[in-house]
Amino acid sequence: MSRAATRKKRRLYMVVAGLLLLGTATALVLTAFQDNLVFFYSPTDVQAKKVGEDRRFRLGGLVKEGSVIKAGSEVRFTVTDMNADLPVSYAGILPDLFREGQGVVAEGKLDRSGVFVAKEVLAKHDENYMPPEVADALKKSGQWTGAQTEAASHKAPKN
Numbered sequence: 001m002s003r004a005a006t007r008k009k010r011r012l013y014m015v016v017a018g019l020l021l022l023g024t025a026t027a028l029v030l031t032a033f034q035d036n037l038v039f040f041y042s043p044t045d046v047q048a049k050k051v052g053e054d055r056r057f058r059l060g061g062l063v064k065e066g067s068v069i070k071a072g073s074e075v076r077f078t079v080t081d082m083n084a085d086l087p088v089s090y091a092g093i094l095p096d097l098f099r100e101g102q103g104v105v106a107e108g109k110l111d112r113s114g115v116f117v118a119k120e121v122l123a124k125h126d127e128n129y130m131p132p133e134v135a136d137a138l139k140k141s142g143q144w145t146g147a148q149t150e151a152a153s154h155k156a157p158k159n
Contacts, residue, residue, distance in 0.1 A: 042140075043079055043086040046110070053110050059086060059118075060105040068100055079104060079116070088116045095123040 040058045067078035074091045106118035
């Protein structure tokens with residue numbers, strides 16, 4: 001075998017090894033990215049897409065009027081997008097600005113009974129703000145306009 005043939009083989013092995021390393025690194029990065037990716041859904045999306053129990057996601061909508069029930073450190077409430085409702089359970093301290101009729105985004109998972117178990121609950125910043133994802137989901141339902149937020153902010157108590 002000639003010396004040139006051995007050099008070509010070595011180069012080929014190096015290129016193949018480099019491609020394998022690059023492929024492995026890409027697969028690891030994509031796997032880590034997918035594990036940390038959190039999708040946003042409205043209650044209608046959750047029902048339509050049949051989101052699995054083990055999947056972490058963000059749920060957004062309005063806190064349904066008359067749905068908040070506090071029992072010790074656990075709070076149960078319903079999130080609505082005017083088309084569908086989804087019950088939520090949260091153990092912890094709610095943000096000061098959390099109230100019925102206002103926009104909310106909760107992050108967590110569905111349990112076996114279809115209740116969304118929230119690990120974190122985020123409320124709006126001020127009376128004129130609603131998270132963009134929530135506003136878009138409510139507008140997409142066709143039953144919400146920005147005027148509802150203004151009406152709700154006028155009847156909300158000010159601190």
